[in-house]
Amino acid sequence: MIRDDVARLLQKAIRKAQKNGALREFVIPAIPVEWSKQDGRGDLASPICLQLASLARMAPMRIADIIVPLLPRVDYLSRIEVAHPGYINLHLDPQWLSGQVKIILDAGDAYGNVPLGKQQKVQVEFISANPTGPLHIGSGRNAVIGDALANVLAAAGYDVQREYYVNDAGTQMGLFSETLYARYAQALGRSEAVPEDGYQGAYMLELGQRAAAEHGDRFLTMPRADALKGLNDIGLSYMLDSIRRDAEFMGIHYDRWFSERSLYEDGTFGYVMTLLREGRHVLEKDGAVWFTAGGTSNEKDEVIIRSNGAPGYFASDIAYHYDKFVRRGFDRVIDVWGADHQGHVPRMHAMMKALGLDAHRLSIIIYQLVTLKRSGEVVRLSKRTGDIVTLREVLEDVGADAVRYFLLSRAAESQMDFDLDLAKEQSNENPVYYIQYAHARICSIIRLAQEREQGESHGNLALLTHPMEQALIRSMLVLPEVIELAALNLAPHHLAAYAQELASQFHSFYRDCRVVSSDAADQEITLARLDLVRAARAVLAKVLHIMGMSAPEQM
RNA sequence: GCCCCUGUAGCUCAGCGGAUAGAGCAACUGCCUUCUAAGCAGUCGGCCAGGCGUUCGAAUCGCCUCAGGGGCGCCA
Known part of the structure; x- marks a missing residue:
């Protein structure tokens, strides 16, 4: 990862400065390197000298001036400068950057993977x-x-x-079977009361009817305890089927x-x-x-x-x-x-x-819990009272991809509102479609190139020097960092933010850079941009798939 | 009463020790004879709940207050 590489570089320079006496001895802390948020500050920046000021007993600017000349020369950095009050701003080499496209393409689906877990x-x-x-x-x-x-x-x-x-033992399961028994008996015309603290939901009526239809009245002619046992297993398999179907609807296996x-x-x-x-x-x-x-x-x-x-x-x-x-x-x-x-x-x-x-x-x-709303009003949920909007209903209303994106894009520890009407209303103006659209657009470009029989060979990546091309590549380099961050913090919501950011970079690139050109003079750049766009497609598809969403080829 | 999570733009939320706080939606301006306008460019919008501290530097860390959610079962 490029950020780690730069951090190591800085560490080497600091150590060298300590060795030659320019800086006093101290334990070097972890070195922060960030992607610059602002133009004109390079691609990467480190505030390390600000942190070292007290350790080195020296002004941050002076530390920076000592360290920067000691940085080893590397192919991926073209320029390094010191900025007030002591930041080190680093510019990635444009040629190195465009060369990354090949690395991404070669890695294919494995691009972005990170050797953190060591197969644990x-x-x-x-x-x-x-x-x-x-x-x-x-x-x-x-x-x-x-x-x-x-x-x-x-x-x-x-x-x-x-x-x-599967919580198929315990009190709740017992209540469930009792309820099912009552609903089953009712379905067969026998009056039987649902236990007081049983499950009141309408779905239990359906389960009772289904059990009656599929198994007749045989559970009414055996001892109650045996009937409960039998119905327990039947009810359990009904519910597990339903849960499994919902999970599969969301692409979960x-x-x-x-x-x-x-x-x-x-x-x-x-x-x-x-x-x-x-x-x-x-x-x-x-x-x-x-x-x-x-x-x-x-x-x-x-x-x-x-x-x-x-x-x-x-x-x-x-x-x-x-x-x-x-x-x-x-x-x-x-x-x-x-x-x-x-x-x-x-x-x-x-x-x-x-x-x-x-x-x-x-x-x-x-x-934290999800508050379900319907046009601004809170919908209370309880399995016991049966006042419930099922996940299935929401999935069918809003769509699995949108539900996944929405639920995933917020940090686990933040409470969230899910407004059904809003989600439906927005489903055309949704970040979900924004991201998937970027992927579909790329596919469309590639389809066009294929029709024109262009792009079968690789292009000269060195031509990818346009600011938008470079920015797009820079965004792609962030994927492994995001995966590492999400894995380390067990916080998958970072993926959602990243996907949005990457899609945005692509859309901007798309506006400024024509990929498939029929002009013979553009053949070289067309080939290079096709490579770029193919790499972007791979990265976008990878994030979408990690989030469990589809990467549509057309929309 | 005690414990956990959260208070950031009108709304839903990112950012969680670094340089001018971001996105989507909503509102407003422009942009389709060329690869999908489900798009792009721009404008508007913020004492980052409040206070005190730690730090060269705080939306970010600590303490307190206030507000919202959750928990404090021989339920799971």
């Missing part, structure tokens, strides 16, 4: 909504954050696995759907309980079994097994993460959770320590 095994677990109702917009946010992050990490050199944790129930059936939970007992991390109190970080009771203790004998969700989580880290050997695990689970995070890290695992290997991304 990382699991991203996301959505994992209770299979007791359809997905809503919040799950949508979870989905795009998780999926895009998985893509980012793959591009950053991790060996990534995507997983959905899981490597594994992990059953919570399996942790109890295969003995994992029992084994982990033994470990916790041996490690003195459990305590019996009030007829329940509690997790306690140090073995003695305090008010932050958490129930593992309830006094009625049933394990709680935390019990499953411990066993589940034991399975992830110890059994399956993931180096890192990333869980994506809504803000309503935020209080659970400290316990998870305490659990990691109790299992003897490094808590840093578990990252939990907490995203």
